Amino acid sequence: MAGLAPTYGRGAMTNHWVDISNANLVLSMGGNSAEAHPVGFRWVMEAKEKNNAKLISIDPRYTRTGAVADYEVNIRTGTDIVFLGGLINFLLETDQIQHEYVRAYTDVSLIVKEEFGFHDGLFTGYNPDENTYDKSSWSYEFDDQGYVKRDDTLQHPRCVYQLMRQHYSRYTIDMVENVCGIPSQNVQEVWNMIAETAVPDKTMTILYALGWTQHSIGAQIIRTGAMVQLLLGNTGLPGGGVNALRGHSNIQGLTDLGLLSNLLPGYMRLPSAEEQDYQGYIKKRAKQPLLPGEVSYWKFYERFHVSLMKAWYGDAAQADNNWCYDWLPKLTEPLYDVIYTFERMHKGKLTGYFCQGFNPLASFPDKNKTSEALAKLKYLVVMDPLAVETAEFWKNYGELNDVDSSQIQTEVFRLPTTCFAEDDGSIVNSARWLQWHWKAAPPPGEARPDVSIMAGLLHRLQRMYREEGGAFPDPILNLTWQYSNPEDPGAEELAMEYNGRALTDIYDSNRNIRRRKGELLDDFGMLQADGSTSCGCWIYAGAWTEDGNQMARRDNADPFGIGMTLGWAWAWPMNRRILYNRAAARPDGTPWGPEKRLVWWNGHRWVGADIPDFPDASPPSAGVGPFIMNQEGVGHFFGGSMMMEGPFPEHYEPFESPIVGNPLHPNNPQAVNNPAARVFPDDRARFGTAKEFPYAATTYRLTEHFHFWTTHAKLNSIMQPQKFVEIGESLANELGIKEGNKVRVSSKRGYIEAVAVVTKRIKPLQITGQTVHQVGIPIHWGFKGVAKHGFLTNTLTPAVGDANTQTPEFKSFLVNVEKI
Amino acid sequence: MTLQVTRRQFFKLGAAGMATSSMAMMGFAPDAAQASIRHFKLTGAKITRNICTYCSVGCGMLLYSRGDGSINSTDDIYHVEGDPDHPVSRGSLCPKGAGVLDFIKSESRLSHPEVREPGSSEWKRISWDDALDRIARHMKDDRDANFETHDENGNLVNRWLSTGFLAASATTNETAYLTHKIVRNLGILSFDNQARV
Numbered sequence A: 001m002a003g004l005a006p007t008y009g010r011g012a013m014t015n016h017w018v019d020i021s022n023a024n025l026v027l028s029m030g031g032n033s034a035e036a037h038p039v040g041f042r043w044v045m046e047a048k049e050k051n052n053a054k055l056i057s058i059d060p061r062y063t064r065t066g067a068v069a070d071y072e073v074n075i076r077t078g079t080d081i082v083f084l085g086g087l088i089n090f091l092l093e094t095d096q097i098q099h100e101y102v103r104a105y106t107d108v109s110l111i112v113k114e115e116f117g118f119h120d121g122l123f124t125g126y127n128p129d130e131n132t133y134d135k136s137s138w139s140y141e142f143d144d145q146g147y148v149k150r151d152d153t154l155q156h157p158r159c160v161y162q163l164m165r166q167h168y169s170r171y172t173i174d175m176v177e178n179v180c181g182i183p184s185q186n187v188q189e190v191w192n193m194i195a196e197t198a199v200p201d202k203t204m205t206i207l208y209a210l211g212w213t214q215h216s217i218g219a220q221i222i223r224t225g226a227m228v229q230l231l232l233g234n235t236g237l238p239g240g241g242v243n244a245l246r247g248h249s250n251i252q253g254l255t256d257l258g259l260l261s262n263l264l265p266g267y268m269r270l271p272s273a274e275e276q277d278y279q280g281y282i283k284k285r286a287k288q289p290l291l292p293g294e295v296s297y298w299k300f301y302e303r304f305h306v307s308l309m310k311a312w313y314g315d316a317a318q319a320d321n322n323w324c325y326d327w328l329p330k331l332t333e334p335l336y337d338v339i340y341t342f343e344r345m346h347k348g349k350l351t352g353y354f355c356q357g358f359n360p361l362a363s364f365p366d367k368n369k370t371s372e373a374l375a376k377l378k379y380l381v382v383m384d385p386l387a388v389e390t391a392e393f394w395k396n397y398g399e400l401n402d403v404d405s406s407q408i409q410t411e412v413f414r415l416p417t418t419c420f421a422e423d424d425g426s427i428v429n430s431a432r433w434l435q436w437h438w439k440a441a442p443p444p445g446e447a448r449p450d451v452s453i454m455a456g457l458l459h460r461l462q463r464m465y466r467e468e469g470g471a472f473p474d475p476i477l478n479l480t481w482q483y484s485n486p487e488d489p490g491a492e493e494l495a496m497e498y499n500g501r502a503l504t505d506i507y508d509s510n511r512n513i514r515r516r517k518g519e520l521l522d523d524f525g526m527l528q529a530d531g532s533t534s535c536g537c538w539i540y541a542g543a544w545t546e547d548g549n550q551m552a553r554r555d556n557a558d559p560f561g562i563g564m565t566l567g568w569a570w571a572w573p574m575n576r577r578i579l580y581n582r583a584a585a586r587p588d589g590t591p592w593g594p595e596k597r598l599v600w601w602n603g604h605r606w607v608g609a610d611i612p613d614f615p616d617a618s619p620p621s622a623g624v625g626p627f628i629m630n631q632e633g634v635g636h637f638f639g640g641s642m643m644m645e646g647p648f649p650e651h652y653e654p655f656e657s658p659i660v661g662n663p664l665h666p667n668n669p670q671a672v673n674n675p676a677a678r679v680f681p682d683d684r685a686r687f688g689t690a691k692e693f694p695y696a697a698t699t700y701r702l703t704e705h706f707h708f709w710t711t712h713a714k715l716n717s718i719m720q721p722q723k724f725v726e727i728g729e730s731l732a733n734e735l736g737i738k739e740g741n742k743v744r745v746s747s748k749r750g751y752i753e754a755v756a757v758v759t760k761r762i763k764p765l766q767i768t769g770q771t772v773h774q775v776g777i778p779i780h781w782g783f784k785g786v787a788k789h790g791f792l793t794n795t796l797t798p799a800v801g802d803a804n805t806q807t808p809e810f811k812s813f814l815v816n817v818e819k820i
Numbered sequence B: 001m002t003l004q005v006t007r008r009q010f011f012k013l014g015a016a017g018m019a020t021s022s023m024a025m026m027g028f029a030p031d032a033a034q035a036s037i038r039h040f041k042l043t044g045a046k047i048t049r050n051i052c053t054y055c056s057v058g059c060g061m062l063l064y065s066r067g068d069g070s071i072n073s074t075d076d077i078y079h080v081e082g083d084p085d086h087p088v089s090r091g092s093l094c095p096k097g098a099g100v101l102d103f104i105k106s107e108s109r110l111s112h113p114e115v116r117e118p119g120s121s122e123w124k125r126i127s128w129d130d131a132l133d134r135i136a137r138h139m140k141d142d143r144d145a146n147f148e149t150h151d152e153n154g155n156l157v158n159r160w161l162s163t164g165f166l167a168a169s170a171t172t173n174e175t176a177y178l179t180h181k182i183v184r185n186l187g188i189l190s191f192d193n194q195a196r197v
């Protein structure tokens, strides 16, 4: 996600599941959707049948996706930027790009500051002591009106086009073969297939998942993929785009609603400690257009923000107290992510921790460290439908969890919650669809919905603060709580609260009434910055209007026959199904081709099979760009200061790499691994080297299991009963391991034991003249549940994350394998 | 919204079909004999629309349960199938979704609050009131002791860094919204979900 927003403006899947069937080519890379998203994957098969589309699978292993692919290649884990950077180089040098699209809808002509540069693996402004960049040179050159300078001939040496060309010129096909381990002939064939979609009326879609995100350079891998799609003119079109296939059923919703350390709902950001002034906070985020006439929709930030404050604090939030700006907690660290938090917990700096349906002992890197950290808490609260491992981190399960309960002083509460079948509400699929569901049965025993547990805690705290006083109770005591049952707020009421309503009568510019006091809002266009509207999540405005619950709609009609079911459920923003769909038409407003019709200009307005992601009365002659969240209105090849490691994606090796150095920068030790990554000294001490741990390992999941839940379900446990690891035939031969032998897999951080599956699916790769073996480790199984108990895979993984998101590097690390 | 028998083909029976049990419909439907065993199993079923709780495809699910909602009977889910109307899944479920009944009814489902006291190797059952009272007390004591109104540079920060919260990516938007509303207003910054793991 973190690579998509800096490129396109929003961190979300651009297209949707059914739309995959409109593709002419499907690139599956950094994911194995046949395995992990089986029903969604049927739309890939539909594309093959309907459009004669081809499927390319690029993965460290031969996977279920690879098995039905037209072209299957194996890549060394963590080297995707090299492959894609090489592709960018190839497309530019052979001039196989979608010219009209690239010129009109991307930043190629914009001119970058003279101070900007890149030398031997590092961008300008690097501070090696802090592992951070001073990003002041990562910007444009501006004219006296504050607009970006441009050169439409693309000849200026510092225009984005020339800088990008220069940057990727180092990514030759030989470099790709050497670093990724793919023979150059195969690389060339794949690139040729992809280049065919540079024509205006053919599209490739990219499907990726955690195989791109879970790397120390994950966000930049995603960005490279997004850049390829801009060069080919594939984003915004049916059957195009970059499709982030999310893992959990509502991970999109929780991200949209901002349940992350530094966010507020709707991708608004909490202030940093330095931002003491409310006006300054708004000004920095209310991003103004950097080219004349562009939309730059974030310019309305204050409307979204004030409406949220009204939803949270009601009458307590007023203009003269800056809408309670001082009440918001302020950040000193960029993120208070889980790696950071568990490092602090490990140092004894946390007192309490809550896990709501989350099993960190199994899910977080370096299980032994996680366990030691939890043991330092005073209290731990686990709210879950299932008896998960985390709640019993203190209990001895032999080798699988070798702890001494008597030495662990943490007080642990285990609270039973409902599951999806036992509550009402909406969840958001990968394609941004908010789909409503209904309760079918009561939960077992005394289990309660999470909302009622949270309400119970809040009310107790409120009572104590009223009676005893204490630290800064204002936000706690003033939280709006107008629910018909205060102990158990209803899903409907909460949905209306995040949709938003008018707090007074609101009028348009002609003094016509738009909404009466108390009425629900139709969309975020109605939000006001003067306190006259409330809205708990601005991008969800429109989900529950005066016309009722839009998320519960069930009209599956597809009037244009291209899989656009606008009457089914509701998608953010404003029920638009394909983001940036203005780009599905030429600059003059006509579709790129008859097969790629999506929205077009009918002479008066934008119309078509989708809701235009664009001001619907803005004529093509006005030349407004399709990427309406970006300040320039165009897609970004040049990421400016939005990413931590630089404006152009660059390859760095995983923190545990099977080879020595970074082949792109063999002489610069600072550019071996991500120079901007944050690594805690204790974690760095727990990195291994290829000498002790010679094999490259990667983790993955299986169709039959979902993380650590389904090992509690009988059917799934029958289908996949026991922990295994996948080892290629040649490595197995070398180590004398036979199918079914028990093996020990160890990293610097610990070991697991499992049954060996000796397979042709993993082949050794030739990397910089050396043979590299890869080992595949499914994440499933633990010491709880009905499946055969096993070791937690995350015993092996390192605690280092992507520099932007701190998503842990679960997909590339080093292990040793021994027969036992 | 819970419907009594909402299979698409039965809508053709008109409004009467909505209220009839599937048993009664067998009399109307063609090929009743061949379908009878299955219909018999689902006789009197209440069908509730839901969405698969596992991955982000978001397949449509129909949950079949017994029980009429009256005080003396409990609804009990006994069959799950794909929703044929759903534009993405069109009635399919993958092996995970198809087996979801075993998750709903897993023997690992928790049914009452418990506490593990410091140093103990056992769980102890407690009441909800005891559990919530004790947790809230811990929270308040910690918050009052460690709440930071100002950082070392004198900036107003109003935050509580000694307790953290992980939210679940399988809960509903409504649960998530309310969770965020409470957690953030306690001043918590160590707040995360599976999106970044």
Ligand code: SF4
Pocket: A036, A037, A038, A039, A040, B052, B053, B054, B055, B056, B057, B058, B059, B089, B092, B093, B094, B095, B096, B097, B098
């Ligand atoms: S049925 Fe399978 S593919 Fe569909 S949402 Fe559930 S887990 Fe995903």
